[in-house]
Amino acid sequence: xxxxxxxxxxxxxxxxxxxxxxxxxxxxxxxxxxxxxxxxxxxxxxxxxxxxxxxxxxxxxxxxxxxxxxxxxxxxxxxxxx
Amino acid sequence: xxxxxxxxxxxxxxxxxxxxxxxxxxxxxxxxxxxxxxxxxxxxxxxxxxxxxxxxxxxxxxxxxxxxxxxxxxxxxxxxxxxxxxxxxxxxxxxxxxxxxxxxxxxxxxxxxxxxxxxxxxxxxxxxxxxxxxxxxxxxxxxxxxxxxxxxxxxxxxxxxxxxxxxxxxxxxxxxxxxxxxxxxxxxxxxxxxxxxxxxxxxxxxxxxxxxxxxxxxxxxxxxxxxxxxxxxxxxxxxxxxxxxxxxxxxxxxxxxxxxxxxxxxxxxxxxxxxxxxxxxxxxxxxxxxxxxxxxxxxxxxxxxxxxxxxxxxxxxxxxxxxxxxxxxxxxxxxxxxxxxxxxxxxxxxxxxxxxxxxxxxxxxxxxxxxxxxxxxxxxxxxxxxxxxxxxxxxxxxxxxxxxxxxxxxxxxxxxxxxxxxxxxxxxxxxxxxxxxxxxxxxxxxxxxxxxxxxxxxxxxxxxxxxxxxxxxxxxxxxxxxxxxxxxxxxxxxxxxxxxxxxxxxxxxxxxxxxxxxxxxxxxxxxxxxxxxxxxxxxxxxxxxxxxxxxxxxxxxxxxxxxxxxxxxxxxxxxxxxxxxxxxxxxxxxxxxxxxxxxxxxxxxxxxxxxxxxxxxxxxxxxx
Numbered sequence: 001x002x003x004x005x006x007x008x009x010x011x012x013x014x015x016x017x018x019x020x021x022x023x024x025x026x027x028x029x030x031x032x033x034x035x036x037x038x039x040x041x042x043x044x045x046x047x048x049x050x051x052x053x054x055x056x057x058x059x060x061x062x063x064x065x066x067x068x069x070x071x072x073x074x075x076x077x078x079x080x081x082x
Numbered sequence: 083x084x085x086x087x088x089x090x091x092x093x094x095x096x097x098x099x100x101x102x103x104x105x106x107x108x109x110x111x112x113x114x115x116x117x118x119x120x121x122x123x124x125x126x127x128x129x130x131x132x133x134x135x136x137x138x139x140x141x142x143x144x145x146x147x148x149x150x151x152x153x154x155x156x157x158x159x160x161x162x163x164x165x166x167x168x169x170x171x172x173x174x175x176x177x178x179x180x181x182x183x184x185x186x187x188x189x190x191x192x193x194x195x196x197x198x199x200x201x202x203x204x205x206x207x208x209x210x211x212x213x214x215x216x217x218x219x220x221x222x223x224x225x226x227x228x229x230x231x232x233x234x235x236x237x238x239x240x241x242x243x244x245x246x247x248x249x250x251x252x253x254x255x256x257x258x259x260x261x262x263x264x265x266x267x268x269x270x271x272x273x274x275x276x277x278x279x280x281x282x283x284x285x286x287x288x289x290x291x292x293x294x295x296x297x298x299x300x301x302x303x304x305x306x307x308x309x310x311x312x313x314x315x316x317x318x319x320x321x322x323x324x325x326x327x328x329x330x331x332x333x334x335x336x337x338x339x340x341x342x343x344x345x346x347x348x349x350x351x352x353x354x355x356x357x358x359x360x361x362x363x364x365x366x367x368x369x370x371x372x373x374x375x376x377x378x379x380x381x382x383x384x385x386x387x388x389x390x391x392x393x394x395x396x397x398x399x400x401x402x403x404x405x406x407x408x409x410x411x412x413x414x415x416x417x418x419x420x421x422x423x424x425x426x427x428x429x430x431x432x433x434x435x436x437x438x439x440x441x442x443x444x445x446x447x448x449x450x451x452x453x454x455x456x457x458x459x460x461x462x463x464x465x466x467x468x469x470x471x472x473x474x475x476x477x478x479x480x481x482x483x484x485x486x487x488x489x490x491x492x493x494x495x496x497x498x499x500x501x502x503x504x505x506x507x508x509x510x511x512x513x514x515x516x517x518x519x520x521x522x523x524x525x526x527x528x529x530x531x532x533x534x535x536x537x538x539x540x541x542x543x544x545x546x547x548x549x550x551x552x553x554x555x556x557x558x559x560x561x562x563x564x565x566x567x568x569x570x571x572x573x574x575x576x577x578x579x580x581x582x583x584x585x586x587x588x589x590x591x592x593x594x595x596x597x598x599x600x601x602x603x604x605x606x607x608x609x610x611x612x613x614x615x616x617x618x619x620x621x622x623x624x625x626x627x628x629x630x631x632x633x634x635x636x637x638x639x640x641x642x643x644x645x646x647x648x649x650x651x652x653x654x655x656x657x658x659x660x661x662x663x664x665x666x667x668x669x670x671x672x673x674x675x676x677x678x679x680x681x682x683x684x685x686x687x688x689x690x691x692x693x694x695x696x697x698x699x700x701x702x703x704x705x706x
Contacts (some may be wrong), residue, residue, distance in 0.1 A: 015130070040537050042126065049126050057307075061311065
């Protein structure tokens with residue numbers, strides 16, 4: 001079984017088309033070349049679909065970096081924490 | 083968990099395969115991605131497929147598709163998911179070169195000379211003003227700027243020959259269908275839109291309208307204003323994708339009518355039941371209960387026929403029997419005159435379709451094939467991959483809606499054809515590549531992993547065997563109908579061969595489909611008493627496998643010949659030449675039939691494919 005964190009990392013790799021991408025809490029959109037407003041939505045969609053959760057508008061808007069995203073996932077019971 | 087497993091996961095994913103192929107072999111990558119079209123894959127994977135396709139250069143995409151179209155999106159919302167789905171849906175037929183207008187820049191694009199839109203020289207312009215944009219995400223229910231849009235459409239139409247497709251605003255999430263302010267706003271908006279479209283059309287400006295409501299009803303959770311807040315999406319991305327797929331059918335219809343002919347099966351498609359078994363009077367056409375699904379499909383096909391789409395009947399039946407349904411049953415909406423070709427016989431359907439399309443002078447790639455049998459659909463896909471094969475649902479009640487949802491039989495209204503006619507970039511198909519993908523009927527059957535499991539007739543299967551004998555009229559060699567007691571007696575006689583056959587192939591387990599009973603004679607031979615095969619199993623070589631099983635059984639018991647007699651009835655024409663096809667020699671006639679013989683020592687009978695195994699009980703998985 002993969003851990004939630006590995007699953008999240010796989011989703012990042014798939015969405016941003018980078019098989020070597022490794023997550024760290026400080027990683028933000030500016031650090032990933034293909035992180036655009038469109039791929040950000042794709043990321044949200046993929047996470048919602050994989051973990052069967054639903055982020056609120058505020059959560060979607062407030063995700064400035066990977067750490068924020070982990071916190072939001074944690075609120076939805078996904079143990080992706082660092 | 084080590085990396086190896088992750089890699090293996092990756093290799094299996096079509097997205098990973100397409101990504102690997104994208105640089106070296108764009109055509110192969112597109113084929114892989116097209117496989118995800120409308121498929122029931124996770125939505126995030128579908129999105130990834132759309133995204134990857136958008137990264138493949140237009141020129142590469144145009145080499146794969148038969149046609150190209152320049153499609154512009156203008157409006158007040160983010161169309162990325164809609165565009166992506168449209169492009170993916172079209173990918174194998176129409177390469178779409180897409181222009182995306184500035185966010186909320188539709189007025190400028192349509193009105194201003196030399197705008198980005200005008201310079202793009204579109205074939206088709208999709209105008210989509212979403213309700214969330216018109217109402218500031220549902221907060222202000224102000225009247226929509228209808229005059230501004232009408233003026234913009236008129237101005238653009240005066241300068242461009244592009245087709246205009248106008249997607250109407252969606253209901254607001256707060257609409258209840260009742261009397262809320264949101265409902266009133268939505269209804270007034272749609273009323274105004276309808277009136278505007280009528281005015282434009284009256285002035286010769288043809289605007290095709292699409293009310294998204296009918297698409298949205300198919301998408302659970304389509305209303306998602308939070309996506310407007312984040313990405314200016316008018317609805318949930320999966321609903322945007324559904325809209326894109328619907329727009330693809332419109333773009334395709336405008337670029338080239340996809341379907342010129344519908345090839346349609348008869349039994350269990352145009353009517354309920356098998357006419358060969360039930361007779362013309364017995365098939366289900368009752369519009370007041372379970373027959374309405376068949377009649378509704380007929381109504382749809384009748385409409386298509388009136389719109390100039392050709393109908394081809396493609397059925398394994400006795401032709402006169404099938405014709406009789408059209409002639410005698412007053413509930414039939416379709417008449418024989420509606421059909422341009424009536425290919426009703428026992429030949430493979432792919433072969434019949436070839437004959438029909440060459441006589442009608444149309445391409446196989448313009449044919450939509452409707453058949454309730456998964457076997458027939460897969461065979462058509464394998465042998466004639468150009469043919470558009472629709473997955474019909476198991477319940478006839480849903481046939482018409484499923485066919486209608488493809489929009490393939492819709493014809494956009496053409497009021498000013500001369501002005502609208504577009505030269506399409508028709509190119510010669512890459513015939514060689516297509517031919518490589520073809521299979522022959524023989525190869526297709528070989529790919530099925532056919533397994534015939536012979537079971538001695540006994541208490542476990544007696545009911546099914548008696549039922550098969552009782553109701554099989556078509557593939558019934560001697561037309562003997564033994565009662566269960568007689569069957570049980572035959573089954574327990576040690577010298578008698580009494581087997582039934584279960585058919586399994588890669589589509590699944592068809593259950594017991596055939597019965598073969600043979601008795602020893604005092605001539606040292608064994609005589610076929612009964613041979614029946616369910617019409618569900620026609621054309622899958624099971625009948626030959628059954629004979630071969632009997633041959634091996636006879637050889638093991640030092641019987642020299644197998645003898646059999648075909649006794650013609652009004653309905654068993656399909657089996658008339660069967661023994662001959664299996665390699666039997668005709669030895670003469672009797673008062674009731676034709677006699678045949680096969681020398682067991684000659685080896686396997688003709689026509690056998692796949693594996694024949696003995697089994698007491700249905701096969702269980704090897705792991706158990």
